[in-house]
Amino acid sequence: MSSDAPLESTEPRPTKTPVVILALLILANVLVSFIPLRTGNPMLEWHAELYRVLPLDQWIGSVSLLQSLTQLLLLLLLIPAAITALAIPFKLRDRSFQLLLVFQMGLFVALIFALQMMRIKG
Numbered sequence: 001m002s003s004d005a006p007l008e009s010t011e012p013r014p015t016k017t018p019v020v021i022l023a024l025l026i027l028a029n030v031l032v033s034f035i036p037l038r039t040g041n042p043m044l045e046w047h048a049e050l051y052r053v054l055p056l057d058q059w060i061g062s063v064s065l066l067q068s069l070t071q072l073l074l075l076l077l078l079i080p081a082a083i084t085a086l087a088i089p090f091k092l093r094d095r096s097f098q099l100l101l102v103f104q105m106g107l108f109v110a111l112i113f114a115l116q117m118m119r120i121k122g
Helices: 019-033 042-053 063-086 088-093 099-119
Strands: none
Touching (some): 019 063
8 A cells, every 4th residue: 555645744833923922922021121130130140241242331321221131132132042043953954943933932931031030039
């Protein structure tokens, strides 16, 4: 019973994230970035590392605005981009792998990570 028809996969394939869910995820990340950090929070140490690389503290005078913009940079760009970069070998192996969905998952991971880090007591 050999057939020349290719075998179709029965696995569900994600196609696209609804725009409303993606907008809510980005909005949640933006709102979380404006929550003030307590002293002793490990995120403040990571902000200091970013200040060494990017001279943000010279461009922005307000400390609270500087922390909010740095947190926004971490949540919306750096953490999702790092997760996407780690997924590139999967894309090289499987051409149908969608890196955009991985970036969106990285947004969710960044949100959960930031919420957990804010619970840490200094």
